[in-house]
Amino acid sequence: MKKILLVDDEPNIIMSLEYTFKKNNFEVFIARDGQEALDILKIEQPDLIILDIMMPNVDGYATIELVKKNEKLTNCKVIFLSAKNKESDIEKGMQLGADAYMTKPFSIKKLVEQVNELLSTSP
């Protein structure tokens, strides 16, 4: 069973994501901001993180930087899921080492496809 970490401060978005990925047989972890995510990552090594950018306390950019520094998480994929949809935002997200960048509002179907695609290429 693959592990997935959902990081977003919007409870209603989290609810949809949680339902979807549980249905797709993922073990789901939930964080309401970057700080909570980093706390979870101290004990869990998920295969994939879905990361919002604009959040209270610690934002998505800071979070990915720490994820990329964590040696235990070298295989962990990161997808940015953000309402920031400018070219420059996407570019910045990819430069920080994200594997994909999806803009809000998003299609659940496409997100699931993206997640499966990223996980199938990994060993």
Added chain:
Amino acid sequence: MNSGILIVILLLYLGLLFFIAQWAERKGNSKWTNNPYVYSLSLAVYCTTWTYYGSIGVAANSGLNYIPIYLGPVIAFPAWIVILRKIIRISRVNKISSIADFISLRYGNSRFLGALVTVISLMAILPYVGLQLKAISETFHIVTNSTESNNVFLDTSTYVALVLALFASFYGTRYVDASEKRKGIVTAVAMESVLKLFFFIILGLYVTFYVFDGFDAIYAKASLMDNFEERNTIHGLEGGMNWMMLIILSFFSIFLLPRQFHMSIVENNREKHIRTAIWLFPLYLLLFNLFVYPIAWGGNILFEGKDVNPDMFSLLIPQLFDNTFMTVLVFLGGFSAAISMIVVSSITLSTMLSNNLLIPYGLLGSLQKDNQESNSERIVNIRRIGIFLLIILAFIYYRFFIMDFSLVSVGMISFVIVAQLGPAFFGAIFWKRGSLNGAVAGIIVGMLICFYTIMLPFLLSSINPESNFFKEGFFGYTFLQPFQLFGLDYLEPIPHALFWSLLFNSLVYLFVSVSFKGNYRERNYAEMFVDIDKYINNHENAFIWKGTAYVSDIKKVLKRFLGEERTNRALSIFKMKYNIAPDNLLADARLVKFAENLLTGHIGTASAKILIESVTKEDKISLPEVLKILEESKENLIINKKLTETSNELKVLSAQLKTANETLVIKDKQKDEFLDTVTHELRTPITAIRAASEILHDDDEIPGEIKKQFLQNIITESDRLNRLIDKILDLEKFETGKQKIYLSTGNIIQTISKSLSPLQQLISNKKIHVEFDENQFKVLVDFDEERIIQVITNLVSNAIKFTDEKQGLIIITVLNEEDFIKINVFNNGKGINPNELETIFDKFYQSNNQNIKKPIGSGLGLAICKQIIEAHKGKIWAENVQKGVTFSFILPKNK
């Protein structure tokens, strides 16, 4: 009184003045000597023995006729602010030391005109000085009860005159540079002005209140005298005309008398001293004239039927009552008035004599060859001997010519002669077309008429008072009668002479000036005089001169008069001022003018010009050329001024643009941030709605409970979206001013309670504590309730968001002040970054780190609050306090 004792008193008095002069000279520029009061009082050199004795004679004989001589100056004072300041400036920059310098410089630095003015001044003032000596002598004899000795060398007054001459010649020539200030003399004169006024007032009080019983008593007795009525009328229109002419006469005198020119212009230290003088001097004259009338008529009453000279009433009255002290006091006052006039006049006359007559017409050649020390010594000696001789000459004049005339008539003749300088003088500062030929012709014609209408008859009458000349005129032409020229028969001799001489003088001056143009130099100085304010700071620039001159030659000349050290110092200052290279060999127009100025104080304007001319080679410039240069420089000045103005305007404008641009850049950035925030905020509920809908759409196996939850989410998020849109529109309305505030008086306590009730659910959910006393006294204020509810709701919901669950505390307080009410919403949540305390109210605000989302939400809420409060003319702000944050706003009570 014994004449020996009186002489001792006089010598003591002179010693005191000498001491004061010495002291002031040593003090230099201290506040005791260099102040507007000393300046104003020194102007009172105007009041001579004429005021002391003569006025009383006039008042005794013809009532108020003594007044016009003081009215003229008083009328002139308001004009002083303009005229005097202009003359002072012209004189200062050109180093002018006398009225002869002033007039001759303006008309092309004419040697001849300077000499003419000097001669006229001598003619006018010498007799006048003689008159003062006469007054001293006469009063001396009255006080000592002695008679004038026929042998000049046995008469005490001769020796008094000698002592005076020595005093003046020693004190008047302290400096070679005649344009230097003479602190000693000025202070001594000011002191004498105080004394003479003081003594005169004491006399006035003595006569009015001791001898008589006040003004009324004198009037009551005087009005019973036979000729009282007749002596105290203006004599209709004709008398009025006489008055007017006398006023004009004295108006001119206050500017033109050489001693007045000297005191008010040459000795002026600061322009602003004029401001004190224009009230203090008229006040001085008023005080002086207060008792003239009572003394005069008191004298008339006391000496009725006796043959005494009314001029001497002020001595005779105390003497009649054997009051020796008062008699001596009055004598000293008159003596003060006399010596002030004698000393100042003789100094100015001797300066004019040396600088405008003797040096340019003879001595210059020998001065040119000598060195500085002997030159300075010779110039000083010339002046010293000049002063001495002038006083002795005046004494001789008095002894042999004016023994029998009253003080006033000789004084009046002096005034009329001096007034001939008027047209050229006033033309000099106001009319650029006035020319040398016009000035000379005007003055000569005026003088001829003076000679014919007063001086000649004056001399004739002392020889043969019955001469046919008076009745039949020249060669029997009746229209040439000296006192009724051209049939003008209703003026007294003095106003009559003034009228005709001044009329012809002015007309000739105008006519000649307009008909024949002056040369380029006159035109050049005309420009510098009339427009002095334009050139005040760099007047050397205004001087037009073309030719070849070497700095070394000019330096050689300067050294002869200034000495090595002063010459070098002056030249280095000059080079610094105009930024000229020290090794520049050729002199330009500015240096020529500068050098002339340096010499002017020593040897006068005309000689300075002659000396500089002797070492320079000037090319002739035509008048049209000068006019062109002047026009150009004037245009340049205007253009320069305009350029400076424009460039200043541009600077201001560009600064404004810069700020505007900066504001725009900030606004633009804020707008981008706002759009980012708003789109993010709008997308968030849409995202939630879309995700939930997609699941509901695609997933058929979704359990009923979860399905319901998703549907609930869609409803919540749709509401949120709608609220957001409302907020954006609200803000837009406030910003564009479309949102109106509807004020009505209400109890703010009630409004707060109303705002809190919908939030109760949220509060109890989060288990936080809200403190607010709903039962406190009414607080009435004008506000838009709906909008204020919006503000309070926003602040309280923010506070709820800021505080932690269970431990949260919110305190709402209301302060009722005299002018305003203040509402505080405190919460014990995390403080706000101090940098952001103000910016959180900006509508485009986002936290510095753009990706950290504020718990407040879009940030629109506080922006709207701010708009609402500002629409109420109130203020809203946030501050970090101990253990939390307080958001406060005030609503003013009187809008």
